[in-house]
Amino acid sequence: MGKIDWKKPEDRERLWHSSSHVMAAAVKQLYPGTKLAIGPAIEEGFYYDFDVEKPFKPEDLEKIEKRVEEIIKSNERFEKSEVSKKEAMELFKGEPYKIELINELPGSKASIYTTGSFVDLCKGPHIESTLQIGAVKLLRVSGAYWRGSEKNKMLQRIYGISFPDKKQLKQWVHLREEAEKRNHLKLGKELDLFSMHAEAPGCVFIHAKGMVIWNALVGFWREEHRKAGYVEIKTPAILKKTLWEQSGHWDHYKENMYFTQIDGEDFAVKPMNCPGGILVYKTKRHSYKELPLRIAELGEVHRHELSGVLNGLFRVRKFTQDDAHIYCTEEQIEQEIGKVIELVDRFYKAFGFPYQVELSTRPLKAMGSRQVWDRAEDALKKALSKKKMQFKINEGDGAFYGPKIDFHIRDSLGRTWQCATIQLDFSMPEKFGLEYIGSDDKPKRPVMLHRVIYGSMERFLGILIEHYAGAFPLWLSPVQAAVIAISDKHNAYAEKVCREMDQAGIRAELDARNETVSYKVRDWQKQKANYILVVGDREKKQGTVNVRQRNGKVVGAVKVKKLAEKLLKEIESKK
């Protein structure tokens, strides 16, 4: 019997796909009326979709898992055979989903796999025997639409994962528990960074400590944008319906917008910042000499997302975009894209995020001429190539008004997030009749570039919490130094140290509580303060603090001034 090579993706796929068959077999044995849909291997594990009368309960999963284990032990072989479509139809009589699939098969044959008494329509490949599945765990059950369309019936999907041996399962479970410890909702509560309330579903309440991180992010953002030649504006949240009709949001985005009436007139809460920004652009005549105009806005937008898609800080209804709109000539597109790419790279390097780039091109229903699109796509490609960027092309995935570049960062849990995006827009300038005066004294239409880097401040904060597991680098950390007085005799000195650190520009917090040193050290360690400074008689006499690093290492006595200098350097380095 061949060995499963865990490192080979194709072997994992064989194992998982086979496991899904075994699970389907178990379900069929336990619930004979069940209709089978499909059961593929996925990135991590497998699932099988079932059409059942009653949805599975968690207890059912245990039962199914037990039966799966029994089937595995019985050493069933995976046997492939080819039958005619007609035979297949006969074989899968009473399985409407399989019949639908058979009907769509090209040619006259169908490939089937038999495992014991279980038969499935399947191309394979599979493992040889169920004995090769060393350990299985069924993870969860959820609804899933047949063929992924909400118009179809909702089936019951069971997710699972399997391994060649039990030890690997144990490791995997352990890893998952570790990952769960960095869950941003949990850490957000423990570290007092933010909260969410039933009174405002999908909205975030950012606490004082969370705001420290937020402001550090904004500070970095402002500094980098200033250096990159941006100016910053602020536009209102509530704007008249007529503006949204003009921008096209009324037609295309109404479902996701919040509305209100004031003095008998309709208003909408902005879901995007561009129309407001455009009004600012239009307050005066612009010359070609001013272009490119880079106008940034930390814009708070509201989008009425479906209740089921809300997800902690990752998907919210009210969020802050680190938006910017660049108005430029067509000739300037390439250069401007290049500059945005550089900016994005600088940001992600600062946080240690690896990222991938995707380019989305002209969709079927596109606005503007093919030539303009070709030039625009060309400009995007050239800008990427010039930066020696590897990128994936998503044909036809662009917005209707222009092609776009997306940046996907990978977080510590291995999930990818689309954060930064650069979108070319020929549509808005048209709709709003934007102009600049060219060197020939004739009015011209500028191209508009929409871009974000963090994407959403709220989501980026969530990603950072998990990325760093709550242990923020010094420049972002809410409490950079906690000063612990050994007894209340030392409170005055501790307070002095705290003040000195504070005046040097370090976020220091005094802990003069009537508790033991151990208690306070433990507390600050849990709060992930970067440095814990213990002061008692010795330190008071020498004008020092006793430094303990976040990793638990006690460095020893350091003069207050020296420590402040060292920390400032560390903050400066953003490490």
Next chain:
RNA sequence: GCUCUCGUAGCUCAAUGGCAGAGCACGGGUUUUGUAAACCCGGGGUUGAGGGUUCAAAUCCCUCCGAGAGCUCCA
């Protein structure tokens, strides 16, 4: 929006039809502390909301609200 699961003190959780509890946190006191939890005492609840079944409901049923995991969606 759809499917499943969940909602008990500020937090983490217990109580499975029969007196709503524990630890932490919080308040008061003792203690004056040297690097991951000192000790004693105390306050704290319309069990998410509303309705129903029952002699009796945190527990069973229905509706609503909220959350989590998925599905669908994602300018």
